[in-house]
Amino acid sequence: MSELLPTVDDTRAFGRALAAVLRAGDLVVLSGPLGAGKTALAQGIGAGLGVAGDVTSPTFVSARVHRPDPARGGRLPMVHVDAYRLGGVRDPLGEVDALDLDATLEESVTLVEWGEGLVERLSDAHLEVRIDRRDDETRVVALVAHGGDWPARIPAAAAVDA
Ligand SMILES: Nc1ncnc2c1ncn2[C@@H]1O[C@H](COP(=O)(O)OP(=O)(O)OP(=O)(O)O)[C@@H](O)[C@H]1O
Ligand SMILES: [Mg+2]
Numbered sequence: 763m764s765e766l767l768p769t770v771d772d773t774r775a776f777g778r779a780l781a782a783v784l785r786a787g788d789l790v791v792l793s794g795p796l797g798a799g800k801t802a803l804a805q806g807i808g809a810g811l812g813v814a815g816d817v818t819s820p821t822f823v824s825a826r827v828h829r830p831d832p833a834r835g836g837r838l839p840m841v842h843v844d845a846y847r848l849g850g851v852r853d854p855l856g857e858v859d860a861l862d863l864d865a866t867l868e869e870s871v872t873l874v875e876w877g878e879g880l881v882e883r884l885s886d887a888h889l890e891v892r893i894d895r896r897d898d899e900t901r902v903v904a905l906v907a908h909g910g911d912w913p914a915r916i917p918a919a920a921a922v923d924a
Contacts, residue, residue, distance in 0.1 A: 763918035764904040773799045773893070776903055777806020780891070783915050784811065784871045786838055789885040791877045794893035799901050800875040803891060804842050807873060812836030819844060825861045827870070839870040846876040854880055887912060889919065 767773045784790070784807070792800040801819045808817040812834035815826075825843040830836030841863065848854040858880050863872060867884060874881045882888055887910025894902050905919035912919055 763920065764902050767799070767893075767901040767903055769900075770799065770802050773802045773901060773903070774806035774809065777803040777808075778810035779806075780905075781807045781810025781871075784838075786869050786871070787867060787885075788871045789867065789881065789888040790871065790873045791881065791888055791890045792873060792875045792893070793878050793890055795895060798893040798895055800893060801844075803893065803903070804873050804875070807871070808840055808842070809834075811838055811840050811871060813838075813840045817842055824848070824857075825863065827866065839866065841866050841870045841872045843872065843874040843881070844876060845874055845880050848880060849876065858884075882908070886910065889916070 765776065767776060792803060794800055805817040808828055812831055813828035813836050814831040815828045817828065824845065824847060825841060828840045828842060830838055843861065848857045851857055863884055888908045889912050890906040890908060892904045892906060896902060905916055907913045907916060907919040
């Protein structure tokens with residue numbers, strides 16, 4: 763499945779809709795080139811989950827925990843990770859371990875930007891949300907199920923082996 767996202771608001775709305783199927787223990791890898799809209803999508807997911815705090819691109823912090831805000835109907839924490847910086851370090855897998863994501867994974871929704879090749883081993887299944895920029899600056903999003911029950915939960919997602 764792929765869907766056209768003409769504007770940043772469409773990207774956020776896609777994230778809000780996706781949040782409705784997310785639950786504790788989910789690992790979501792947001793992939794796509796610089797400026798694709800990964801953080802915008804994370805903002806939409808955060809809004810859909812009803813979490814507290816602005817979802818931003820962290821400059822120095824690689825992982826941020828957003829508590830559920832009961833006033834916004836929030837039930838689950840969201841952990842938002844930006845692994846971009848880790849692309850350039852000597853031991854990226856060690857840095858991922860140092861973030862201690864497995865301590866929060868089970869009770870949270872964990873979203874990781876730039877996580878391909880780094881975080882898949884945290885879980886036996888994950889959902890990949892791939893955003894691409896087109897020449898006219900619109901975006902296209904595709905969902906790819908990697909194992910687990912993702913294909914049943916999101917029938918439109920293309921399924922590949924975990
Ligand atoms: N359809 C669209 N979806 C998402 N962002 C869009 C869209 N059209 C334009 N934009 C703009 O593109 C930028 C996307 O920024 P965002 O920080 O979400 O990308 P990112 O993939 O997280 O970037 P980075 O690789 O730096 O983490 C924003 O300035 C946003 O306004
Ligand atoms: Mg970003």
